[in-house]
Amino acid sequence: MTSCAFSSSPSAPVGIKTIVPPPLPSPRHPARFTSSLLCDELSALGQDDDDEAVPVPDNLLSTPRMVRNAVYSFVNPEDQSKNAFLLGWNKEFAKELGVDINKIERSQWSEQELDNLVKLLTGGGRKIPAPQRDEDDAGKGPRETQPWAHCYGGHQFGYYAGQLGDGRAISLYETVNPATGQSWELQLKGAGKTPYSRFADGYAVLRSSIREYLCAEAVATLDVASSRSLAIMSTETMVVREEGGEPGSIVCRVAPSWIRFGSFEIFFYRKDRVNLRRLAEYVCDEVYSLPRDDPQEMAAFKEQFRKAELETIPEPESDEPRHVNAAVEGEAQGAPATTKQPKALYRNRFAKMFEQVAYKTAIMVSGWQAIGFCHGVMNTDNMSILGLTIDFGPYAFLDKYDPLFICNHSDSEGRYSFQQQPGICLWNLGRLALTLENLIGAQERVDDLDWLHQQETDTEKEERLKEGAKDIVVEILNKSFRDVFLKDYRRRMNEKMGLGGADQVKDEDLTKIVVPALAWMDDYEVDYHQFFRALADYKVEGADTVDKNGAQIEALVKRLLPTPVHLARGSAAVEEIKGWLEPYHLRLVQSSDLKDDQTRRIRMNKVNPAFVLRNWVAQRVIERVTESVMKTREESIEEDPDKNLLDRVLWMCQHPFGEDASQADETTTTADGTCEIKRNNAGLEVYGEYVGPVPEWGQGIQCSCSS
Ligand SMILES: Nc1ncnc2c1ncn2[C@@H]1O[C@H](COP(=O)(O)OP(=O)(O)OP(=O)(O)O)[C@@H](O)[C@H]1O
Numbered sequence: 001m002t003s004c005a006f007s008s009s010p011s012a013p014v015g016i017k018t019i020v021p022p023p024l025p026s027p028r029h030p031a032r033f034t035s036s037l038l039c040d041e042l043s044a045l046g047q048d049d050d051d052e053a054v055p056v057p058d059n060l061l062s063t064p065r066m067v068r069n070a071v072y073s074f075v076n077p078e079d080q081s082k083n084a085f086l087l088g089w090n091k092e093f094a095k096e097l098g099v100d101i102n103k104i105e106r107s108q109w110s111e112q113e114l115d116n117l118v119k120l121l122t123g124g125g126r127k128i129p130a131p132q133r134d135e136d137d138a139g140k141g142p143r144e145t146q147p148w149a150h151c152y153g154g155h156q157f158g159y160y161a162g163q164l165g166d167g168r169a170i171s172l173y174e175t176v177n178p179a180t181g182q183s184w185e186l187q188l189k190g191a192g193k194t195p196y197s198r199f200a201d202g203y204a205v206l207r208s209s210i211r212e213y214l215c216a217e218a219v220a221t222l223d224v225a226s227s228r229s230l231a232i233m234s235t236e237t238m239v240v241r242e243e244g245g246e247p248g249s250i251v252c253r254v255a256p257s258w259i260r261f262g263s264f265e266i267f268f269y270r271k272d273r274v275n276l277r278r279l280a281e282y283v284c285d286e287v288y289s290l291p292r293d294d295p296q297e298m299a300a301f302k303e304q305f306r307k308a309e310l311e312t313i314p315e316p317e318s319d320e321p322r323h324v325n326a327a328v329e330g331e332a333q334g335a336p337a338t339t340k341q342p343k344a345l346y347r348n349r350f351a352k353m354f355e356q357v358a359y360k361t362a363i364m365v366s367g368w369q370a371i372g373f374c375h376g377v378m379n380t381d382n383m384s385i386l387g388l389t390i391d392f393g394p395y396a397f398l399d400k401y402d403p404l405f406i407c408n409h410s411d412s413e414g415r416y417s418f419q420q421q422p423g424i425c426l427w428n429l430g431r432l433a434l435t436l437e438n439l440i441g442a443q444e445r446v447d448d449l450d451w452l453h454q455q456e457t458d459t460e461k462e463e464r465l466k467e468g469a470k471d472i473v474v475e476i477l478n479k480s481f482r483d484v485f486l487k488d489y490r491r492r493m494n495e496k497m498g499l500g501g502a503d504q505v506k507d508e509d510l511t512k513i514v515v516p517a518l519a520w521m522d523d524y525e526v527d528y529h530q531f532f533r534a535l536a537d538y539k540v541e542g543a544d545t546v547d548k549n550g551a552q553i554e555a556l557v558k559r560l561l562p563t564p565v566h567l568a569r570g571s572a573a574v575e576e577i578k579g580w581l582e583p584y585h586l587r588l589v590q591s592s593d594l595k596d597d598q599t600r601r602i603r604m605n606k607v608n609p610a611f612v613l614r615n616w617v618a619q620r621v622i623e624r625v626t627e628s629v630m631k632t633r634e635e636s637i638e639e640d641p642d643k644n645l646l647d648r649v650l651w652m653c654q655h656p657f658g659e660d661a662s663q664a665d666e667t668t669t670t671a672d673g674t675c676e677i678k679r680n681n682a683g684l685e686v687y688g689e690y691v692g693p694v695p696e697w698g699q700g701i702q703c704s705c706s707s
Contacts, residue, residue, distance in 0.1 A: 023103035023113050024120070027128055027145070027173040028183060036282055038275055040073035040151070040195065062193040062202070066163060069272065071263070071279055072148045077170045078192025078202065080250065081124025083236035086114065087249070087625065088213060088646045092654055093228045097184055097254060098177030120145075120172070121252045122233050123191055128173055145173050149194035153269060154262030154381025155431055157415055160269060164262060164381050165196025168204060171258065183256055186230065190250040203239045206629060207622045208707030209249035210646065212392040214621065216253065218613040218653035219389050224367030225360065226389040227255040232646075234629050242706040247629045255388055257287045261432045262381035268435035277453055280439055283385055284349045288356050293348050298444035305344035345472050348449070350439035355476045358429055360387025362484040365425045370492035372398035372528040372612075374418045376408035383428045394703050397612050399694050400562065401521035401528040409702050422485055429481060433473045438462060441469030490514075495607050496532050497584070498600040500593060513587065516580035524573055526560045527693070532608035534559050539597045546578060546585040553577060562693075609656035610684055610691045613649070616698020617690055621649050652690060658683045 042065075045056045061075045091104045102108060109117070119125035126144045149166035170191040176183045189212070190204025209232055219226040231252040238245040259279075267276035284290040347355070364387040368375065375382075376394035384390045396407035403419035411417070416424060433440075442448035442465055451461065491502045493514045499505070521531055534556060543549045557573045566573070588594045624645045684691050 023099055023109055023117060024128065024186075025098040025100070025175045025177065028176045036285075037071040037278055038069060039148075040067045040070035043073040043075060043195065061195075062197070063195065064193065064197045064199070065195050067151050067165070067195050068270070069275065070151055071275060071282075072150045073195045074146055075149045075170060075194045076126070076147055077123030077172075077188055079123045080192065080235040080237060080248070081119045081122040084118050084122040084124070084233050084250075085236070086118050086121075086231060087234050087629070088232040088650060090213075090217065090229050090231065090650060093217070093230055093254070096177065096180070096182075096228070097230065098175065098179060117231075118233060121188060121231055122235060122250055123188070147172050147188075149196055150258060150263065151196065151266060152260050152262040152381055153266035154260070154379050155265070155428070156379040156381070157411070160265070161379075161381075162269070163196065163266060164198075165266075166194055166258075167197040167200055168192070168194070168202045169258070170194060172252075184254045185256065185258055186252060186254050187258060188250050188252055190235075190248065201239065203235075203237075203248050204250065205239050205241055205246040205707060206234065206249040206626055207246060207703075208393070209251045210622050210625060211395075211618050211703065212253065213251050214613055214618060214646075214649060214653050215392045215395060216389070217650060218397075218656070219367075219371070219373060221654050221656060222367070222371045222373075222609065223607075224371060224373070224389060225364050225387055227253050227258075227384075230254050236629070247626060255384070255386070255390065257283075257384075257386050258390070259283060259287065259385040260381050260390070261383040261385065261428055262379075263385065264432060264435040265380060271457075273438070273452055273455055276435065277439065280350055280353065280436065284353050287385060288353055290349045290352055290356075293444070295446065298346070298348075298446060301344075301346050301444045305346075343471060345475075346443035347472060348440070348443060350436055351443075351472050351476065354433060354436055354440060354473070355480045357385055357387065357432065358476050358480040359484055361425050361429060362481045363387060363488050364389060365422050366485050366488035366492060368421055369418075369489055370496060371609075372401070372418075374398065374405055374407040374416075375421065376411070376416055378416050378421065378424045378428065380428050380431050383425075383432075393707060396615050396702075398528040399614060399699065400525040401518060401531070402525075403518075403522060407702065425485075426477065426481060429477060433469070433477070437469035437473065438465045440472055441465035441467065443468055443472075492607075496604070498536065498594065498604040499584075499587060500591070504591075504593065506587075508583075509587070512583045513580050517584070520573075520577055520580060523576070524560070524566055524569070525562055527562065529609060529612045530693070531560060532604060533610060536601045536604035536608065540585055540588045540595055541597050543585075544589055546582045549585065553581065606657055610658040611652040611656040611687050613653055614694060614698065615701040615703060616694055617649060619698065619701055619703075621645050649690070652687055658687075658691075 043056065043061050045054065058076050058078075061073070062078070067073055086106075089106050091106075094104050095101070103113070106114070116125060116127075120128065126147070128143065128145050147170045149170050151163065151165045154161055154164050166187075168191065169187050169189045172186045172188060174183055174185045190209060191202065193202035213229040213232040216226050216229045220228060229251060233250045233252075235248040235250060237248040239248040240246075263279060264276060267273070267279065361383070367373075368389070373389075374396050375389070375391075376396070377391060382391040394408040394410075396405075398405055398418065403417070404414065405418040406414045406416070407418075408416060414420065438452055439449070442452060448461070448465060451458075452465075487505075490505045490510050494500060494505050494509055497514065497517070499509055499513070517531075520526070521528065538556060539552060540549070543552075546553070554570075554574055557570060557577055558567065561567050561570065561573060588600070594600060689695075
């Protein structure tokens with residue numbers, strides 16, 4: 001890359017620097033939030049087209065402050081482009097984003113295009129392609145972004161922390177992939193100070209950027225919703241952290257929406273009902289595309305049920321309308337249903353939105369539990385309104401299976417330990433529900449909903465609204481979170497164990513096979529991921545009971561037990577493994593769909609990764625890339641023997657299952673009856689040392705939180 005200067009466009013006003021568009025897709029809006037949400041007034045001063053408007057200097061725009069009465073602030077990324085260069089480009093995600101197919105590969109870009117991209121992503125340029133849909137702007141050519149930072153609050157480790165906000169993340173613009181219709185918001189993390197930076201510097205260090213860049217892709221590939229990574233840049237600056245000076249970096253990360261639970265909390269705790277309502281409407285409209293509540297349906301509901309509620313309340317009818325939920329209070333506790341009156345509940349769009357959030361959060365966390373992912377900082381400011389995995393800080397994939405595993409060394413009490421994650425999601429959903437209870441509790445009452453658009457206080461009314469939300473929220477948490485979580489977790493675990501897909505899950509699979517298998521792994525400190533790859537090689541053909549498979553079981557145990565100390569307990573392990581292997585074996589042989597060893601193996605190896613982004617792998621990449629960044633750029637390109645490690649590991653994150661899952665390992669029985677399994681690494685050579693046991697130096701690595 002040359003140290004390119006901006007090229008001047010002939011039509012640009014004198015003094016304004018212009019660059020040609022980089023190979024990125026066009027924006028839908030220069031700034032999506034401008035449409036319906038309130039902007040921080042100070043930051044908006046210089047942003048309109050009015051000739052009279054005086055541009056606000058960047059340092060004032062980004063001055064940390066309390067931002068009230070606003071959902072976001074305009075702010076420009078700090079120009080860190082001087083010596084910046086592109087460290088990694090995720091071409092697989094670029095396709096999903098809708099980047100011009102002829103510009104997917106770095107090798108397809110001109111030097112100018114590379115320069116433009118790096119400048120845009122490191123704050124040195126603001127020109128983006130012309131908007132896609134805005135007819136007024138059509139044909140006007142490149143225009144400027146109006147980057148913004150979002151205002152949010154959040155509960156951190158159980159306590160409400162007040163205003164947090166995007167302190168080092170700045171959204172550039174939103175784009176829609178015309179082929180898929182999916183919209184994406186491009187955000188730079190580490191882009192410099194914003195009004196929400198509080199006492200911090202707005203930067204990100206290379207170490208944390210690499211971890212986020214890789215892990216978002218690893219998680220997404222394992223079929224768990226996640227933010228995505230488009231690119232990672234080295235800013236060639238030093239950033240000061242607890243550990244000393246470290247190279248700085250920016251990640252361009254992308255999500256359909258970056259709104260968090262904490263986005264609602266900030267307005268709730270400030271008693272700012274107007275912004276809370278606007279944000280909720282925005283999420284219903286733009287994020288979930290929920291239709292507006294139908295006034296006629298609401299009126300009909302009111303007529304039919306509220307009047308009846310005042311008189312004598314009828315038993316719910318079987319052909320009641322879809323939105324009516326006749327929850328019978330007390331039924332759950334075993335009280336006779338007839339002694340309690342049924343309540344007719346109307347789920348307005350805010351309840352439906354909450355239901356969607358609960359559902360998506362359940363699916364996300366069932367994914368985490370199944371893939372063995374520990375998030376580490378499940379504060380409400382890190383909970384996405386779309387159930388995406390966001391904020392890849394001190395995360396870790398499990399090595400050995402340990403339900404008590406804590407990956408965040410600041411979490412001394414294990415609030416966010418591996419086994420706590422589903423419960424914490426529920427707790428966090430409870431925090432979100434609190435912010436929405438007025439809106440949900442209003443149900444079909446238009447007058448109450450209108451009242452909620454104002455800032456007026458009426459404690460009695462609010463109590464009534466709160467009461468009106470209670471049953472709806474409880475039911476959503478039960479049905480759309482708890483039940484969904486359990487169902488999805490069963491499905492995922494059954495698939496991992498080769499017990500078939502969703503339609504084949506049996507009630508006792510979890511209690512008789514999955515849970516005892518996990519307990520066995522915990523007891524013998526078995527590697528969580530290797531367990532499933534080894535189990536895929538287990539054969540039932542020719543053995544109608546587990547007892548006929550003795551030699552194979554011994555070999556399996558030998559392959560899984562991590563150290564000689566564990567191996568010394570080998571015979572106990574063999575006996576104990578039978579506790580779940582027996583029902584497992586029977587379950588397989590009794591099903592014509594499951595008993596074919598080869599088919600099952602292929603299926604299992606398609607959901608159980610051979611490559612896992614373990615902490616030691618991420619650490620290795622960090623060390624190599626840091627080393628090369630610390631050299632001059634020319635040196636690093638010429639001399640770094642592992643210069644492609646970042647790209648290679650990204651590729652592994654995106655292709656973790658092995659290239660050829662169909663090749664079976666070879667099982668041989670020796671003369672003395674012992675059984676050896678020779679690993680067939682066909683297709684795994686490409687991963688080199690990055691598949692297989694964790695090296696000694698890499699066991700138990702924890703990462704620092706000062707990112
Ligand atoms: N170096 C920094 N400069 C400014 N603000 C920061 C910095 N590090 C963290 N913050 C802010 O502190 C809060 C909590 O930090 P947390 O570690 O959860 O977020 P993060 O990793 O910066 O961001 P994200 O959740 O957007 O991935 C957020 O408001 C975040 O923006």
